[in-house]
Amino acid sequence: DGGITQSPKYLFRKEGQNVTLSCEQNLNHDAMYWYRQDPGQGLRLIYYSQIVNDFQKGDIAEGYSVSREKKESFPLTVTSAQKNPTAFYLCASSGTDRGNYGYTFGSGTRLTVV
Amino acid sequence: SQQGEEDPQALSIQEGENATMNCSYKTSINNLQWYRQNSGRGLVHLILIRSNEREKHSGRLRVTLDTSKKSSSLLITASRAADTASYFCASIGAGSYQLTFGKGTKLSVIP
Numbered sequence: 001d002g003g004i005t006q007s008p009k010y011l012f013r014k015e016g017q018n019v020t021l022s023c024e025q026n027l028n029h030d031a032m033y034w035y036r037q038d039p040g041q042g043l044r045l046i047y048y049s050q051i052v053n054d055f056q057k058g059d060i061a062e063g064y065s066v067s068r069e070k071k072e073s074f075p076l077t078v079t080s081a082q083k084n085p086t087a088f089y090l091c092a093s094s095g096t097d098r099g100n101y102g103y104t105f106g107s108g109t110r111l112t113v114v
Numbered sequence: 115s116q117q118g119e120e121d122p123q124a125l126s127i128q129e130g131e132n133a134t135m136n137c138s139y140k141t142s143i144n145n146l147q148w149y150r151q152n153s154g155r156g157l158v159h160l161i162l163i164r165s166n167e168r169e170k171h172s173g174r175l176r177v178t179l180d181t182s183k184k185s186s187s188l189l190i191t192a193s194r195a196a197d198t199a200s201y202f203c204a205s206i207g208a209g210s211y212q213l214t215f216g217k218g219t220k221l222s223v224i225p
Contacts, residue, residue: 006156031211042202042215043157050211058212090156096211102147102159103213110154 003027006091006106012114013078013085021076021109023091030096032074033103036060037088046089049074050096078111086113119216120203126222133190135219137203138183144206146179147213148188151200160188160201165208195225 004025013019025032031050035043045058049068063082068074074093078085088110092103121136139146145164149157163170163179163186170177176189190197204215 004156033213035215040217042217043204045212045214048212088154092157094213100162102149102162103157104159105149105156107156108154 004091004093004104004106006089006109008109009107011109011111013111014114016080018077018079019111021078021089021091021111023074023076023106024072025074025093025104026072027093027104028071029093029104030071031094032068033092033094034058034064034066034074034076035090035092037090037108043090046076085111087111120201120219122219123217124220124222126224127193129193129195129223129225131193133193133197133221133223135188135201135203135221137186137188137216139186139203139205139216140184142208143181144208144210146177146186146203146205148175148177148186149202149204149215151202151218153199157202190221193221193223195223197221198223 007022033048034046037043044060046064047066049055055068065077090108091106094103095101119138147162148160151157161172161177163177174191179186200218200220202215202218204213
């Protein structure tokens with residue numbers, strides 16, 4: 001079955017620690033995205049990538065970093081510079097024809113600072 | 115930035131009733147999409163309507179788009195308990211590649 005896999009499902013981070021969230025897709029989609037969701041809120045875009053080896057900042061990129069070395073993979077690193085990282089993180093992918101495709105989402109990673 | 119704003123924030127109805135959720139947006143769009151999110155899960159794409167379309171149907175879902183009012187509505191007919199979820203509208207602005215979400219409507223369908 002085609003889809004997006006996010007891991008881990010739950011992640012705990014200590015103060016000052018970097019953590020990396022995994023996102024893998026086998027849908028052959030060119031574009032991939034990372035969103036952050038806080039309780040009772042909508043989704044806010046962190047980073048997106050339309051093609052391998054290229055990515056762009058979204059609305060809330062500070063304290064986060066990404067890489068896109070393979071079409072299938074778009075890992076997100078939450079750095080110690082992100083002061084309030086506790087949130088639900090969602091990865092998505094889509095075709096690059098903006099007019100025709102909805103996004104496919106993973107099941108999310110819940111990150112908690114301990 | 116939040117492009118869409120849903121109304122109401124929460125909606126509670128009896129099973130079998132229809133549920134209507136509204137969405138307003140700020141700038142010109144390429145398309146508008148609706149998503150469902152069950153508690154603690156990822157989002158599921160429901161329906162996409164392009165800026166040159168006015169109405170679209172998919173099963174028990176009906177979406178309308180009024181570009182002159184910058185608004186859209188999602189109608190779920192004959193609701194079921196399994197429809198209980200949060201519903202988000204999201205849009206892609208003209209000339210943009212980013213999908214921007216509203217804060218969602220939390221729908222509760224009481225059996």
